Amino acid sequence: MQGYESYKPSGIPWVGDIPSHWGIKKNKFLFSERKAVVGKDAPKFKLLSLTLQGVILRDMENPKGKFPAEFDTYKQVSPDDLVFCLFDVEETPRTVGLAKHYGMITGAYTVTRCNENVSSAFLYYYYLSLDQGKRLRSLYTGLRNVITRDIFFSLATPFPPREEQDRIVAFLDQKVGEIDTAIAKKERLIELLKEEKSVLIKTAVFGMNSAECNHVSAIPWVEKLPRHWGAKRAKYLFRQSRLPVKPSHEVVTAYRDGEVTLRSNRRLDGYTFAVLEQGYQGVRPGQLVINSMDAFAGAIGVSDSEGKCSPEYVVCDAINDSEISPCFAALVLRQMALSGYIEVICSAVRQRALRIRFNDFAPLLLPVPPINQQHAIVKLVEEIQAHHEVLVQQLRREIESLKEFQRGVVARVVTGQIRV
Known part of the structure; x- marks a missing residue:
């Protein structure tokens, strides 16, 4: 895909040159912070969370994780609000999300509403790209890698004319959706391979691939076994x-x-060590x-x-x-x-x-079974596992390539390196 006719320096280290007709403004002129809390009306609001899948509704029928005793200090959120997590930035899986629901979210997050001439979806894609590359490291302060409110709202952001913002969003919605679909199909294929592997291993372990596997088993949890076992x-x-x-x-x-x-x-993740063994x-x-x-x-x-x-x-x-x-x-x-x-x-x-x-x-x-058949079954299972592991690893490499391609497309489009 082609770029624009001319470019100019943006003055933003993580952006570089931008199209000549694009503007640059500080965040405080692009969106405003929403500080309204739910207070005693908390029961009227749905609980939201910022995740890798975006700003999603929490499943309160099967709740997971910790909850506060009260939600009074939670902030109100409306559709098209941008939600930022500006602390623990390096460790947090996702630091920006675009709300699609009315609800409430922890008061520790920064909730913003874009001005009329700014597309919240465009800014979401821009800050998603920065988040994926952790390009704001130079702004962190303190042990918790915090981007202070003053620094964040003074941050310069490139933006094209509104009509072009909308074209960029439409293009990225389509392309990101297509890539997400391809990734989902490969992830589903991995699950199917795991299911197939489980069936093949079970079939091998109990001799179910043998024509002689028709003898009613005396073992409670095995229905049939080969007669000579x-x-x-x-x-x-x-x-x-x-x-x-x-x-x-x-x-x-x-x-x-x-x-x-x-x-x-x-x-060693997730394992504890005994002090006294x-x-x-x-x-x-x-x-x-x-x-x-x-x-x-x-x-x-x-x-x-x-x-x-x-x-x-x-x-x-x-x-x-x-x-x-x-x-x-x-x-x-x-x-x-x-x-x-x-x-x-x-x-x-x-x-x-x-x-x-x-x-x-x-x-x-x-x-x-006879000992030689036991050894043969073990070998067969090892071959099944090795074969499926090769297929799964190949699919995972393809998924990572698709994700990297997606990140590259978003980064180039929202900074004007690709014209849409």
Whole structure:
């Protein structure tokens, strides 16, 4: 796409040159701040939130997050108002939003209303572009990365004539919508691939792809199994391990995706560290590990590392390696977890209080195919997982490319680098 005939310096570091006929004004001449609060009329207003999806209505039927005791200090919001979050700017996922609903929003945000000759949608796209690139870093003050009200309203903003603003908004609405649709289709495809992977793994683990899978199972949570498969209680296949901890041992964690590895091999976000590692136990590669607290969500696998783990974990050794593969058993137990059966056998008042101990594990009846078939199933599942991971990663790269393209289009159009 082509640019404009001539340009002039904007004097704005993060903008550069702008079309010669565009103006530049301080924000205080483009929009005014709305300070009206809801007061005692708060029950009459719908609650709004500033999110990555824009300024949205909060779901009060299934509320999530924290709420204040009173909403009296919340600000009134009307359609076409611009809402800015001018604190924690670096960490906040989205610092600008265009309201589409009447409602109220936390008084910590800055609510503005554009003047008649300014399109709120145009300014939204402009500040969205700045937000996506975090281009206002030079304006931050204090430990919380605040852009003060005086600095913000004194900020210079480029703007074209009103008719051109409207053309730009119409163009971006169309292009952004098209790209969002393409992204949504790829995200949906990722979900379908995950569903397909789950079905293929379940089919492989229980021999459902075999013509012989027509024998009624004695296992409560498995309908049918191949006739030549056996079944044994876990206590006859595994014994609980109690290995000592060495000073050099790192912490091993069992994750919900079935990986059991050193915590240092994965991101630490969302995990707490024990101040006193009292009762920790040793783990070695090849052992079956059940995270008793997260087993219901599939945190069961075979350790790939030597280390130490929480006493809340159930660590097991196969009694006879020629009869049971820990990797196969882990696949079976994960299917049990994902089908909800672990929640059934572990009664608790709250989900987070669920625990599966060795005494819960020991009486479970597990399918036991011939050992060579167990190894073949494990290999097949690894191939399924690897194949789907390649497809998912490719789709994620394509999604990121689309998002980057979208950000580039918005940035170039709202600064006049592309003429529409």
